[in-house]
Amino acid sequence: MSTAPHTFRTYVAENLDALQSDPAREVFVHQERRVTAGEFRDLVYRSARALRAHGIGRGQTVTLLCGNLPETIAVRYAAHLLGCRVNHLYNKLSAESQAAIVRDVETRALIVDPRYLERAVEITEAAPVPDVLVLGPAKIGADLLELAAAQSAEPLVGDARPDDVCTIRHTGGTTGHPKGICTTHEQVQSFRGSIVESEEEAPRLLVCTTLAHAAGMITDSVLRGGGCVVLLEEFDPGAVLDAIERHRISHLFLLPPLLYQLMDHPDSAERDTSSLRSISYGGCQSSPTRIADAIRRFGPVLVQFYGQNEAGGISLLMPEDHDPKRPDRLRSAGKVLPQVEVAIRDESGRDLPTGEHGEICVRSAMLMKEYWKQPELTAEVLRDGWLHTGDIGFLDGEGYLTVVDRIKDMIVVVGGHVYTTELEDLINSHPQVRQSAVYGVRDADRMERVHATVVPVPGSGLDAQQLRDFVREERGAMYVPAEITFVQALPLTDAGKPDKKQLRLQAEREHTTA
Template identity: 65%
Template sequence: MSTVAPRFRSHAEDILDALRENPDREALVHGHRRVTAGEFHDLVHRTAWAMQGQGIERGQTVTLLSGNLPEAIAVRYAAHLIGAQVNHLYTGLSADVQAAIVHDVETRALVVDPRLADRAAAIVEAVPVKSVLALGPSATADDLLALAATRTTDPFPGQAGPDDICAIRHTGGTTGHPKGICTTYRQVREQRKAGRAGAIETDAARQLVATTIAHAAGMLADGVLESGGTVVMLDDFDPADVLTTVERERITHLWLLPPLLYQLLDHPAMGHTDTSTLRQVLYGGCQSSPARIADAVRRLGPVLVQGYGQNEGGLISVLTPADHDPDDPERLRTAGRILDGVEVEIRDEDGSALPDGEHGEICVRSAMVMQGYWKQPELTASVLRNGWLRTGDIGFRDAEGYLTVVDRLKDMIVVVGGHVYTTELEDLLNSHPDVRQCAVFGVRDEDGMERVHAAVLLAPGATTDSDELRALVRAERGAMYVPARITFPDELPLTDVGKPDKKELRRRATTPTT
């Protein structure tokens, strides 16, 4: 009997096996292009051989600068076959920040979407990169697709080890220099397993990707491709385009951050779009409004699922469709039940575990927790100890095992008399019938004290003013929660992944008007 352990297989190999099983099925749709599973399978293997031919090896970093393209997903899988680590830049970051990331992760090859050639040139001018490859014809880079076309479709043997770094995902850069979160190939497998166990289904799905594949949409696409489904890709989020595509492509699965879901609900075309094919609308990534989620359930039916997690810690809890009772706002305010295999402790400032119902920092331990921050051992040690991750989120667990996230530590506003939890105030403001969406944030005054600010989007034609909203807050939450300033912008600034950009809101609040 052999005692040799079986070779580790990465998630990319599993996906490619599934693509080979039914090569004629439609796997990816982008614009007018429809790519079969067999075509995509062959493209990945050709690309892996071509990248190896360019000297890219296991353990090196491949950085992607690309919008939503099937070829970008193919490059990621090809790099994973080689055992390389992939860093996918958010395209909305400044050139300086992108260049700093490219340098920080020791990029061996920069793979560029031709639509972003000018930005790539600016990055390479600031940070020399050994190989610059383009996903199509380019005057300044080698055409990776042309190189791949000359290569064999023979399977490229997977070279990744379970504890090799698979991905370096950076925070969005809204709170300072982005941190590189390192996830191993083994941890990616655990994350995928947890998603399936947590009722995040992908079977026979037609998933619409309307946000960047550098974020959660890309990871969800992996599960859809492995389970025999189809990924339909849009370049950007536009509510009209999303609704049109849902109806035309008979979309069954959709992932959105809450602010984008609200834009969908508020669009004039929502009322006459056929959304009956939707089986799962997954949301998460930032706090949601119970009032708006209840509205979504009433309009879309029992298809909503909330996933709470972090790149650092993987998936932590899930609020299932059965939990989405539009008449139970307290349940909608939670992030769902903690997943099997995930340990959660709510800890005080001294690190002691708190009982159910008490507010404290959410700390987690599971097989999904990151390896650490790229080349930042001190920062890693400050958040990771004995396998436990300090999430930086404030929350509590109730007696039924539901987890509620109250705020981010960095967003909690310290005022005279106590703490203002921004999500609690956002929930209250969002409950007003004239409020479509809002963001609450702290701004320091000349004396260094934090003041509560709120940016509020009103429904068209609404006449509600700041005095009325302040009166609501005073009556429901008390004087401590009353915003010192309320503004009514035409739209809220969002980060590249679709979260309210509170850093930008603070900048606007502190920039003198002329």
């Protein structure tokens, strides 16, 4: 057995070194509270020692039930420094779903934001854990911040190894039971390439979506790149506009439905958003029509990111490719990243030529290690070093990748199949539509019927027959939705994606009771 000294450095160690260079600089703003680099760094080391004193260490799972707080990032860093696996729960999942995840990932310690204490009680009654640690005083568990305050803030050598699982990140559960996606520390290091880090001027990032999703990874890049992170607890378009103006925000990440809400806010055109240098968006399909609106509203600052938790980053559509006169280009996910290989394959695994639709398969150093405790599913998705994304797409002659649909979302109808994203693009192009979600619902004969839930322009008077006529004229009878429901807003997952699972269940219940 080798006795060579352990030299692997995690992303946490490298970020903490970057923070050491200027301990007085402001790195977090939360409400009226401001945290310096030195204070944050000290909190990470103190928290790591407090966790270790509780017997928590390498190879164990720490689960976070936390909102968007500086302490949420600090305790994640502390756990990763010790070599723990970290699982961050989506806060809007049901208590039953959260308890199932806590149990499944073999949680050693549940770390709780004081605002979620009642939910923590529900979870631990259903899935007991050895330790409950709270980010503040509470009637249950120990106060982790009090324990940390008694520890030394001296630098701590980390215990993590390259192939240790760093993060177990669960899917949002929009297509079934969430899967635990395991990513190693080495794979996290491979994901470090970030447009945020490459800029000369220090970024000011606004986080207004959950830190359990992409916002957490972008935060890591900003801290490493010498920037500051302003934290909002959740997305509210008015509050986001206020924060951009007040804090001179330069970088913002939004899922497309939230981007639409931001530009549709009645005050959007009057607010000062001139500080924005980058609005990155992704996580679900976007509408070329609405993205063109966003370009006209915010300027040439949009960057589309296409990736998956399983695959890491796959492609980017840069600002110079965001041309409102090129809906075909806006429909694409941009060019494949230099360190990534993409192949478009048919069901037999054969590579397809340029322009043909097939499954997007990816090979890179960023691929997940496995699905947590699901070896058969892992083997199905990871084959010969290639990850099968479950997305249908194609590459064009210029190397731009277009994602057409999820294989599971594609609706099989009499006469062919309907790509949900193509129909959404068409519906969204109607001048009296703001957003839409298209999904399949099985009828009593187990045949799929096309359903559309639509957010109309307020006061437009748009009705279902007008939309059906529009779709029939533009795309043909096969694409005409059997059912159209109008709503004021689409239900969204914790991450900000349209919750088609909820919409589908609602439609199925309505059919059952009809």
